[in-house]
Amino acid sequence: MLKIENLSATVGEGEAAKTIINGLSLKVPAGEVHAIMGPNGAGKSTLSYVLTGREGYEVTGGGATLDGADILAMDPEERAAAGLFLSFQYPVEIPGVPVMTFVRTAMNAQRKKRGEPEISAPDYLKKSRDVAKMLNLDADMLKRPVNVGFSGGEKKRLEIYQMMMLEPRFMVLDETDSGLDIDALRTVADGVNALRAPERGMLVITHYQRLLDHIKPDKVHVLAKGRIIKTGGPELAHRLEKEGYDGVLAEAV
Amino acid sequence: MMDCCGGIEEHDDDCADVKVKEGIDAKTVEAAKRLESENYSAGFITDIEMDMAPIGLSEDTVRFISAKKNEPEWLLEWRLEAYRRWLTMEEPSWARVHYPKIDFQAYYYYAAPKAGAKYKSIDDVPREILEAYEKLGIPLREAEVLLGVEGAADTAAAAREKPRVAVDAVFDSVSVATTFREELKKAGVIFMSISEAVHEHPELVKKYLGSVVPTSDNFYATLNSAVFSDGSFVYIPKGVRCPMELSTYFRMNAENTGQFERTLIIADEAAYVSYLEGCTAPMRDENQLHAAVVELVALDDAEIKYSTVQNWWPGDEEGKGGIFNFVTKRGDCRGARSKISWTQVETGSAVTWKYPSCILRGDDSVGEFYSIAVTNGRQQADTGTKMIHLGKRTRSRIISKGISAGKSDNTYRGLVSIHKKAEGARNFTQCDSLLIGDRCGAHTVPYIENRRADAQLEHEATTTKLSEDQLFYVRQRGIAEEQAVALLVNGFVREVLQELPMEFAVEAQKLLEVSLEGSVG
Amino acid sequence: MSIALKDLIRNPSVAELELVARYAALKADPRRERLFEAFALTGLPHRRNEEWRWSDFKAAVGALEASATPPAQDPLASDGVATLKLTPQGYVAPVSLPPGLRLLPKDDVQAMSGAEDAPLGALAAALSGAKNAPATLMAEVTGETPVRLHMVFSGPGAINAARIVFLVRPGAELQVSESHLGGAAFSTALIEYTLQPGARLDRVVYQRGGKGEAQAITALIHQEADAETKQTVLAFGARVSRIETRLVHHETGSRATLNAAYLAGDGYHVDFTSHVRHGARACVTRQVTKGAVVDGGRGVFQGKFHVPRNTGQQTDASMQHNALLLEDGAEVFAKPELEILADDVQCAHGNTSGQLDAAQLFYLRQRGIPLVQARALLTEAFIAQALEEAGVHDEALRAQAQAWLSEV
Numbered sequence A: 001m002l003k004i005e006n007l008s009a010t011v012g013e014g015e016a017a018k019t020i021i022n023g024l025s026l027k028v029p030a031g032e033v034h035a036i037m038g039p040n041g042a043g044k045s046t047l048s049y050v051l052t053g054r055e056g057y058e059v060t061g062g063g064a065t066l067d068g069a070d071i072l073a074m075d076p077e078e079r080a081a082a083g084l085f086l087s088f089q090y091p092v093e094i095p096g097v098p099v100m101t102f103v104r105t106a107m108n109a110q111r112k113k114r115g116e117p118e119i120s121a122p123d124y125l126k127k128s129r130d131v132a133k134m135l136n137l138d139a140d141m142l143k144r145p146v147n148v149g150f151s152g153g154e155k156k157r158l159e160i161y162q163m164m165m166l167e168p169r170f171m172v173l174d175e176t177d178s179g180l181d182i183d184a185l186r187t188v189a190d191g192v193n194a195l196r197a198p199e200r201g202m203l204v205i206t207h208y209q210r211l212l213d214h215i216k217p218d219k220v221h222v223l224a225k226g227r228i229i230k231t232g233g234p235e236l237a238h239r240l241e242k243e244g245y246d247g248v249l250a251e252a253v
Numbered sequence B: 001m002m003d004c005c006g007g008i009e010e011h012d013d014d015c016a017d018v019k020v021k022e023g024i025d026a027k028t029v030e031a032a033k034r035l036e037s038e039n040y041s042a043g044f045i046t047d048i049e050m051d052m053a054p055i056g057l058s059e060d061t062v063r064f065i066s067a068k069k070n071e072p073e074w075l076l077e078w079r080l081e082a083y084r085r086w087l088t089m090e091e092p093s094w095a096r097v098h099y100p101k102i103d104f105q106a107y108y109y110y111a112a113p114k115a116g117a118k119y120k121s122i123d124d125v126p127r128e129i130l131e132a133y134e135k136l137g138i139p140l141r142e143a144e145v146l147l148g149v150e151g152a153a154d155t156a157a158a159a160r161e162k163p164r165v166a167v168d169a170v171f172d173s174v175s176v177a178t179t180f181r182e183e184l185k186k187a188g189v190i191f192m193s194i195s196e197a198v199h200e201h202p203e204l205v206k207k208y209l210g211s212v213v214p215t216s217d218n219f220y221a222t223l224n225s226a227v228f229s230d231g232s233f234v235y236i237p238k239g240v241r242c243p244m245e246l247s248t249y250f251r252m253n254a255e256n257t258g259q260f261e262r263t264l265i266i267a268d269e270a271a272y273v274s275y276l277e278g279c280t281a282p283m284r285d286e287n288q289l290h291a292a293v294v295e296l297v298a299l300d301d302a303e304i305k306y307s308t309v310q311n312w313w314p315g316d317e318e319g320k321g322g323i324f325n326f327v328t329k330r331g332d333c334r335g336a337r338s339k340i341s342w343t344q345v346e347t348g349s350a351v352t353w354k355y356p357s358c359i360l361r362g363d364d365s366v367g368e369f370y371s372i373a374v375t376n377g378r379q380q381a382d383t384g385t386k387m388i389h390l391g392k393r394t395r396s397r398i399i400s401k402g403i404s405a406g407k408s409d410n411t412y413r414g415l416v417s418i419h420k421k422a423e424g425a426r427n428f429t430q431c432d433s434l435l436i437g438d439r440c441g442a443h444t445v446p447y448i449e450n451r452r453a454d455a456q457l458e459h460e461a462t463t464t465k466l467s468e469d470q471l472f473y474v475r476q477r478g479i480a481e482e483q484a485v486a487l488l489v490n491g492f493v494r495e496v497l498q499e500l501p502m503e504f505a506v507e508a509q510k511l512l513e514v515s516l517e518g519s520v521g
Numbered sequence C: 001m002s003i004a005l006k007d008l009i010r011n012p013s014v015a016e017l018e019l020v021a022r023y024a025a026l027k028a029d030p031r032r033e034r035l036f037e038a039f040a041l042t043g044l045p046h047r048r049n050e051e052w053r054w055s056d057f058k059a060a061v062g063a064l065e066a067s068a069t070p071p072a073q074d075p076l077a078s079d080g081v082a083t084l085k086l087t088p089q090g091y092v093a094p095v096s097l098p099p100g101l102r103l104l105p106k107d108d109v110q111a112m113s114g115a116e117d118a119p120l121g122a123l124a125a126a127l128s129g130a131k132n133a134p135a136t137l138m139a140e141v142t143g144e145t146p147v148r149l150h151m152v153f154s155g156p157g158a159i160n161a162a163r164i165v166f167l168v169r170p171g172a173e174l175q176v177s178e179s180h181l182g183g184a185a186f187s188t189a190l191i192e193y194t195l196q197p198g199a200r201l202d203r204v205v206y207q208r209g210g211k212g213e214a215q216a217i218t219a220l221i222h223q224e225a226d227a228e229t230k231q232t233v234l235a236f237g238a239r240v241s242r243i244e245t246r247l248v249h250h251e252t253g254s255r256a257t258l259n260a261a262y263l264a265g266d267g268y269h270v271d272f273t274s275h276v277r278h279g280a281r282a283c284v285t286r287q288v289t290k291g292a293v294v295d296g297g298r299g300v301f302q303g304k305f306h307v308p309r310n311t312g313q314q315t316d317a318s319m320q321h322n323a324l325l326l327e328d329g330a331e332v333f334a335k336p337e338l339e340i341l342a343d344d345v346q347c348a349h350g351n352t353s354g355q356l357d358a359a360q361l362f363y364l365r366q367r368g369i370p371l372v373q374a375r376a377l378l379t380e381a382f383i384a385q386a387l388e389e390a391g392v393h394d395e396a397l398r399a400q401a402q403a404w405l406s407e408v
Ligand SMILES: Nc1ncnc2c1ncn2[C@@H]1O[C@H](COP(=O)(O)OP(=O)(O)O)[C@@H](O)[C@H]1O
Pocket: A011, A012, A018, A020, A038, A039, A040, A041, A042, A043, A044, A045, A046, A047, A056
């Protein structure tokens, strides 16, 4: 499903450009959930931005495809319409744009691009209500501008709300667990698990085992110095939780 | 002063490196040696005989100054043209400063120390000043420099072997010594007084003098052009990183003198220089006038870092005396990828009128302005910067921290102007003001002009008083109120202090404490 | 007398001479004379006057002839609401006034505070009283129920100089909307509001002038204890236009929200100027101004908070101005100013100008919204933030903004 091959990318412009992703390869087959763990500054968020096409991140080598389509050649919105969704580590505040307006606009734009009909207002509302209920989101929150004045945990839940509304095919979750208390973590995990399906794939970026207790990964990768230095099963996450990254990093050298 | 590591033991024979001016050399060196061996309590202050121009300003004064310096004809003409223009100009009134009308005929426009200095007792030094410098922990010889003790600059400079700072000391109107000349010469760096440069490097002076601040620029700059007495000249050749920090002292000693230095710094392609300017003046009842011009030119890939710590006599608590400081400082980022960075700590002067600016002409050039301005007593400061974006992708950054105490007024006035061709220009400005006490004022007057859709300009300003909560927290931990204030103020200005060369930063920090003394309670 | 006044204006322009002539034709009145003198100190303000450096009326106002463009449509008009019309010919009062509102046409000119600081306001006051108009139109608002009033300032004609003075009695509430629609070569309106203790003012202003016209709207707002103003302005500018609000918090507990949005098209100039004086303890000001400008347009924002010594303690004031330059060739000039002479204050201002925020744009696109649509959505939301407090007029103003944005 998602195939990243020997990917290299820089951050920053001109002379200030730094190589952050350095020959990274990774495959996530349909139906699987892979976790990416790694020390701070390893390049995890950078990878998520390179995949989704943020400005200022330049691909200098290698490639990435989603179901065979070269996503790196697409605009950010085309990648989204192709089914790629990023739950941001730091969701942006958008004053003046209510959540409802925003998500509906996004949903219809994606549908349009895929040649599907727009969602009707009642259908949208019903779906929104269901999702919000499942995520314990206050209906009032959905009337407020996107992320404005939301707490850290609320922002993360709103990311998952959007994900469940848009039903993407491939999801990248960048530290969605940070800032969540235990109950909220479970709620979010339930939402994510509800989307698990044979035709969907997922990359879960996290520091902590506790999220992986709820979202069971098929594989765990360790990202350091811009590439995957180790891959293993769920037990790898347990080991990292206990030992920290030092041991794994040392083995890799 | 502000640039020394603080120790006196490193002193060695750098006196040999000190080139002293004719006429004062013998006494200077002698004084320097004597000061060396005596301890502080038996120190001296110098009362030097001065060679002065007749009081007042006329074409004759201009001719007198030019003749004293044996200047070439072109420079005399340049001065006269400025003088004639100055006669047609009006003193600006837009700044938020109030001072009695300046009688430009009541000043001496030229004052130079004569040979044969004689000494008087330390008892003549006002107690407050001595105490102030003691508190600053400024080393003996440095303090003497600050106090205007003749010769101190030279020895102090000599003691600077460790931090490696070359000093050009300006004593009232003339540059008395330039240290480390030989070593700089090896690197190809020219560092001398501007009056020497006129003779030794006329082609450079002619090419660059007035090219950043034209003689017609503004009232004070035009006056300076007519009567400038001395100042520093720096030229860093292509590709040279100046091997040490360069530094100037400005001391105002004589009564009723106007000081009109002119500094010109040129960094040729890919050159780098860091320049430190320190200013002090003894306490006098009358107001002294200071109208300097500083011109910086950075060619392709060059970088100039200009740091100032200004603690001129601010006048007493009632507002009597103190320096009128009307300064034009401007840097021209003439070359692509050039960078000019101004850092200033302003704690002195009765009236300050000063806007160190950058003309960002070269593509991808960068201008920076970091400022701390402290006013106390009855001081008035109107200071800020101008960032003129002409070239593509030019960037500027302004961080200004104003602290007002006593009955003072502190104004930030700044201009950010993005011109039509400045594609992708960027500016970030942060202006914070802190008020200590309810008799002072803090004012923010930014002008922000944007003519480019792809430019990104951000400006933020806040005005607050020292937080009671923070103050309480610190005092609860056992720190006395004054010290607590100093601590919090230091936190407030931290971002700017970080931009100062290290030794300068330490001194600046102490200076802040002294300047704010008596502001609480 | 008129000769002396003529001499007061340095190098008078054709328009200034005409203004002097119009003044001279009016009934003599010492107060009127003082007001005209206040105007004549600057004359039509020009770029050498510090407060007008980016808005040069002297250069923009040509010979005072009838405007070539008809007045703009009025989006705030509403059938159920009493409407007062102010035109070059005088004023037309509503057929029936709402309870709590009294109109008092005065034959003599009323004094104006701070006339020297608002030369075009002083001019409006000095010239009102021609034809069937009273020298000063006064209005009193009383009662428990909010009073709604709509005012239209429009041509056709050469000069529309209008003045109206409101007195809102203790605890009363005025909900006023003003449409300044142009149609005269030069319009200048002076609207004064005095809010007595506990009074409320909801003021919504819509301004749209012709490309050849000059428009000045000056509002003086005086607030006593616990009075509150909420103001929302949407402006499209004119050849040169200035919307100026001078507000004084005279007594403790007074609050003001001053919001504004401007949209400047090719050939249009919009100037927002405000001056807020915190002349009493514990008063609050919140100010948000948003603008969008295209090639050939110019937006000007000048905001000032003045906190005097002693009286201004515990001031809480913040000012935001954010502008989008939608195309190259657009110009935005800003001067957000703080003049603070009391220490126990919280004052802040922020100013940005440039493009839409890149992080926001990316966030929208990551969710699948195409670039063009994402831009439109963000720009609209950006402007709308300044219109949120417009109450019943929120929708109408938003629709105007939307229509303008969809055309650029
Ligand atoms: N815009 C940027 N400009 C320069 N460096 C950046 C930028 N964004 C990220 N970096 C650097 O890239 C490295 C990787 O960052 P990131 O991908 O956020 O790490 P992680 O998410 O793994 O903690 C860090 O060293 C970070 O400082």
